[in-house]
Amino acid sequence: MATFGSFALLIALALAAYNLLAGGVALRLLATGQPAPITPERLADTARRAGIACFFAVTAAAFALIYSVFTNDFSITYILEHSNRALPGAYKFSAMWSGQEGSLLLWAWLLATYGFVLRLTHKMDVKLYAYAGTILAAVQVFFLAILNFAAPPFALFRGEIPPDGNGLNPLLQYPEMVIHPPMLYLGYVGFCVPFCFALGALMMRYPGEKWIKITRGWTMVTWLFLTCGIFLGMHWAYAVLGWGGYWGWDPVENASFMPWLTGTAFLHSVMMQEKKGMMKSWNVWLIFATFLLTMLGTLLTRAGLVSSVHAFAQSSIGTWFYVFMLIVLGTCIFTYVLQRSHLKSDAHVESLVSRESSFLFNNLVLLVACFVILWGTLFPILSEYVQGSKVTVSAPFYNAVAIPIGLFLLFLTGVGPLLPWRAASLRAIKRNFIVPVIAFWATAIVVLVAGDRPWHDGAFDSGQFYALVAWSVSAAVFAAILSEFLRGGAVIRKQTGSNLFASMVLLTRRNTRRYGGYLIHIGVVIIVIGLAGAAFNRSQEQELGLHDRLAIGPYTLDCVGFSDDSNSNYDSQFALLDVYKGGKKQFQMSPEKRTYLASQQPQTMVAIHSTLEWDLYVVYEGVNPSNGHPIIKAFLNPLVSWIWAGVLLIIFGTFIALAPPITPTTAALRVPVARTVPAEPAMHGGQP
Amino acid sequence: MSSTWGMIAGLILAIAAFVYTFWPENSFASQRQKTRLDYLLERKEQLYENLRDLNFEYRAGKYPEEDYAAQRAVLESEAAQLLSEIDYLQQA
Numbered sequence: 136m137a138t139f140g141s142f143a144l145l146i147a148l149a150l151a152a153y154n155l156l157a158g159g160v161a162l163r164l165l166a167t168g169q170p171a172p173i174t175p176e177r178l179a180d181t182a183r184r185a186g187i188a189c190f191f192a193v194t195a196a197a198f199a200l201i202y203s204v205f206t207n208d209f210s211i212t213y214i215l216e217h218s219n220r221a222l223p224g225a226y227k228f229s230a231m232w233s234g235q236e237g238s239l240l241l242w243a244w245l246l247a248t249y250g251f252v253l254r255l256t257h258k259m260d261v262k263l264y265a266y267a268g269t270i271l272a273a274v275q276v277f278f279l280a281i282l283n284f285a286a287p288p289f290a291l292f293r294g295e296i297p298p299d300g301n302g303l304n305p306l307l308q309y310p311e312m313v314i315h316p317p318m319l320y321l322g323y324v325g326f327c328v329p330f331c332f333a334l335g336a337l338m339m340r341y342p343g344e345k346w347i348k349i350t351r352g353w354t355m356v357t358w359l360f361l362t363c364g365i366f367l368g369m370h371w372a373y374a375v376l377g378w379g380g381y382w383g384w385d386p387v388e389n390a391s392f393m394p395w396l397t398g399t400a401f402l403h404s405v406m407m408q409e410k411k412g413m414m415k416s417w418n419v420w421l422i423f424a425t426f427l428l429t430m431l432g433t434l435l436t437r438a439g440l441v442s443s444v445h446a447f448a449q450s451s452i453g454t455w456f457y458v459f460m461l462i463v464l465g466t467c468i469f470t471y472v473l474q475r476s477h478l479k480s481d482a483h484v485e486s487l488v489s490r491e492s493s494f495l496f497n498n499l500v501l502l503v504a505c506f507v508i509l510w511g512t513l514f515p516i517l518s519e520y521v522q523g524s525k526v527t528v529s530a531p532f533y534n535a536v537a538i539p540i541g542l543f544l545l546f547l548t549g550v551g552p553l554l555p556w557r558a559a560s561l562r563a564i565k566r567n568f569i570v571p572v573i574a575f576w577a578t579a580i581v582v583l584v585a586g587d588r589p590w591h592d593g594a595f596d597s598g599q600f601y602a603l604v605a606w607s608v609s610a611a612v613f614a615a616i617l618s619e620f621l622r623g624g625a626v627i628r629k630q631t632g633s634n635l636f637a638s639m640v641l642l643t644r645r646n647t648r649r650y651g652g653y654l655i656h657i658g659v660v661i662i663v664i665g666l667a668g669a670a671f672n673r674s675q676e677q678e679l680g681l682h683d684r685l686a687i688g689p690y691t692l693d694c695v696g697f698s699d700d701s702n703s704n705y706d707s708q709f710a711l712l713d714v715y716k717g718g719k720k721q722f723q724m725s726p727e728k729r730t731y732l733a734s735q736q737p738q739t740m741v742a743i744h745s746t747l748e749w750d751l752y753v754v755y756e757g758v759n760p761s762n763g764h765p766i767i768k769a770f771l772n773p774l775v776s777w778i779w780a781g782v783l784l785i786i787f788g789t790f791i792a793l794a795p796p797i798t799p800t801t802a803a804l805r806v807p808v809a810r811t812v813p814a815e816p817a818m819h820g821g822q823p
Numbered sequence: 824m825s826s827t828w829g830m831i832a833g834l835i836l837a838i839a840a841f842v843y844t845f846w847p848e849n850s851f852a853s854q855r856q857k858t859r860l861d862y863l864l865e866r867k868e869q870l871y872e873n874l875r876d877l878n879f880e881y882r883a884g885k886y887p888e889e890d891y892a893a894q895r896a897v898l899e900s901e902a903a904q905l906l907s908e909i910d911y912l913q914q915a
Contacts, residue, residue: 138826142833146840153844181844188840195836262855342862344869410873555886556877557894562887622883 137211137289140199144240147192147247148283150185151275158182158269165262166339179265183254186268189275190251197244200237200288204230209300212292213237219300219733221703222308229307232316235452236288241317242433243278245324249353250275253328263346266335267328274327277459285452302733305705309375315367319391322361323429326394328353329401330426333419337470340477344412347405352793354405358398359789365391366782377739377754379674379770381778384533389512390432393505397425400501407494411556412481416471417498419478423467428505430460435512486558493551500547504540508533538601542608545663548656549612552619567618574614579607598670605667609660616653616660623650644797651792658788661781668749668774676768678759679710688771690751691715692724697765705729705738710755710765714744726755726767750775860912863905870902 161179164171171178200213204227209215217237218230232238250271257264282288306312329350336346368388373381382388401421407413434456471478484491511528518526553567582603589600624639631638643650675687679694686692696711709727713720724742731738744751752770759766877898881891 136829138829139832140829142829143836146833146837150840150844180848184844184846185840188843192836192840260857262857342857342859343865345865410869553885555880555890555894556873557897558890560887560890563885563890566887567885622885623879626879626882 136199136203136206136208137291140196140203140289141287143192143196143199144279144282144287144289147189147196147243148276148279150189150192151272151279154182154185154189154272155269155276156182157185158265158272162265162269162339182272183257183265183268186250186254186272186275189272190247193240193244193247193279196282196288197231197240200231200240201228203289204228207300209296209298210291211288212290213288215292215297215300217300217303219302221733222300222303223704225310225313226303226308229313229316230303232320233303233307236282236286236290238316238320238436239278239282239286239452240288241320242324243275243282245317245320246271246275246278246327249325249328253331259349260345262339263332263335263341263349266339267331270331270334271327274331277455281452281455285455300733302731305729305731305734305736305738306375308704308731308738309371311367311371311374315364315371318360318367319364322357322359322364322391323394323432325353325357325360326398326422326425326429328357329422333422334467334470337419337474337477340474344409347409347418351405354398354402355789355793358395358402359786361391361395361398362782362785362789365395366779370779373752373775374741374743375739377741379672379752379754379768379772380669381775384508384511384528384530386512387432387436389508390428390435393508393512394425394428394432396501396505396508397421397428400498400505401425403494404498407491411491413483413491414495414498415478415480416475419471420467421498423464427460427463428509430456430463434460488554488559488564490551490554490556493547493554497544497547497551500540500544504537504544507536507540541663542601542604545605545608545612545659548659549608549615552653553615570618571611571615575607575611578610579603582606596670602667602670605663609664609667612660613657616657619653620650643791644794647794647796648792651788651790651794654788654791655785656788658781658784661784662778663781665774665777665779665781668772668777671773672770674768674770676756676766678764678766679712680762680764683764685767685769687751687769688749689716690721690769690771692753692767692769694765694767695723697763703732705731707740708755708758708765709740710767712742712753712767714751724751724753726753728755728757745776747774747776749773860909863909863912867902867905867909870898870905874898874902 157178161175161182163169164175164178203211203214204218205224207214207218207220213234213236214230217233218227222230230237232241250268253264253271254268257268332346332350332353335341365388368391369381372383372388401418404414404418404421408415408418434453484495486492511533514528515525518524549571553571555563587599587603589596589603620639620642621635623642624635627633627638627642627645628635631641633641643654673687675685677683677685679685679692679697681694681696683694684691685694691714693713693715694710695713698709698711700707700709707727707729709725712724712726714722714724722744724744726742727740729738729740730736739754742753750770750772752772754768754770756766756768758764874895877886877891877894880886886894
């Protein structure tokens, strides 16, 4: 299989290179109208077909690697280093992305898959797709060149082949790790597609904004994958690392968050371009930056540029990435300078209090957040370069900056939909903001009465203050979005006579993009409510002998047993804890510590009991060597499950936003408009 | 799979990819240049959608009467200008 895999990768590289060269030549011939022995269209079609064939070649290579993992082919160095015979089947898939070579192959395969879909759907706009497909081929050439020359996944082991492999990193032996990296990669790789369309549209001076409509689905699906990937990573960190938290501002976490921020900004600002023909240069640079940040993310994860619990590879492919990123940046700047006259806005922001300006602020805030995180992430490298010693930026720095920024962003989430386009009159502001303002203050009062004390004993507790603000703003945003649904639903109810809920459902189906977006915003609100709960986290650590008890919040943990166990993959130590609440036994928990045999690395298996109110999170910290008693650490983390619930709503909202809207046909919906505009039935309805 | 079989499988893959890429086919999609008229028709769709949104938001009570009238006038004048250019290009 190693020979076949290597051969397949070489063929894939040749096909991608042909796609790039032939596609480039064809586009040049079409642009200049020069005569050629072959028609440019025919040449471009062979390039497109090479791109499709490339997908099959990369798929063959990926299959060869997976097959080799499952057949324990330890003659391949990669398999020897990242798998072993006792590794359970599902984790054999994880072996594909546990190391640098495999994960680069996954990158290349996902890119080829996106390219395959892109090239198959080229009839949407043949010329634009030809540009996008050719640019995508350039990215493919880069990854396939690395796979062929710098990080070959099928390199053979020299010397006597050991009977068993080194095994998979224990941190990756967790169910979420089977889907988290592919999700994240689907997000990273996916942003390549809107990038290629944006660059292609700029190169060919594509008239109009249709390319945005074409790429909207791509961008949203990609954004969803990245969102899921980030939150799966958070959940994995929460359940596996055993420190009681889910986000530690680790460089690799930051690396995935940065393109998410710029991608989110892009998703919002393209609406301005689509609707008003504004922010064209801004959007182009946003998607360029997003793509470059995904490259940076891959570099951080794969090349070990910074140390991280999430970086599972250290290597020397950094130079390849630096050169490629410089080429990409250079191409972007060159194309932009050459074609910038094409990006003149059709309109300008007329008022600071308008929906346009709220989009602009939203973008600025997202970019500031991204810059702060980029600065913090790269600071160790920069400080080492300047001072000679590595200075690491830790969580307090990020929290001090990111929390206020995040809260302002949340505020804008509520304000934006309430503001009219162009300019808002005082009457419009009063009319639209009254309910959210009441919700804000009512929540603030309730939270203070319930016991949140930002100021107590003469000291200021920033955590509790931010929680107070976060919950109050969340309530205001929720009220704002709900009022949007209710108002729209009321209009539909008048027209159709159905009940308010059915009217709101119909409203959403008629404008899936807007109301799906609102559902996503509600998901964000729910996540923020959950995140703010961290201000009230509590923990307790204790050595527990048989029937010793540990009390935390309303729970009492009674140790009813502790023991060792062993199987072919790992040895484990665990404790059995009966959990009481109000003197009544509720459930049993079993925190565990494993030592994997192949790698001899330890791994914590946290026991978590989740409710809407809080998580009881119990960690097996270790053993007291003098008496063999387990040391247990328990955390009480309020509202954590709200975070995961919010993500589910974001997924649902994104699916709604992606669904095609239904068009109303009711003649009763029609209202007259001025004579200057010819009648078009769809226009007169005043429907969403 | 021995390395010989690996080579043979790889060779088959290479031949299949070559044949597929260069298979003589006479009907491939042409790369038509997008015209100003195409662009204007797209823009018209968008303007109509903006008008629909405005009408709906007004009916939902988000706009006071005078704000609505002013915004609608702006959009309608923009649409009228666009339509006259479309008419001109279509007649030409």
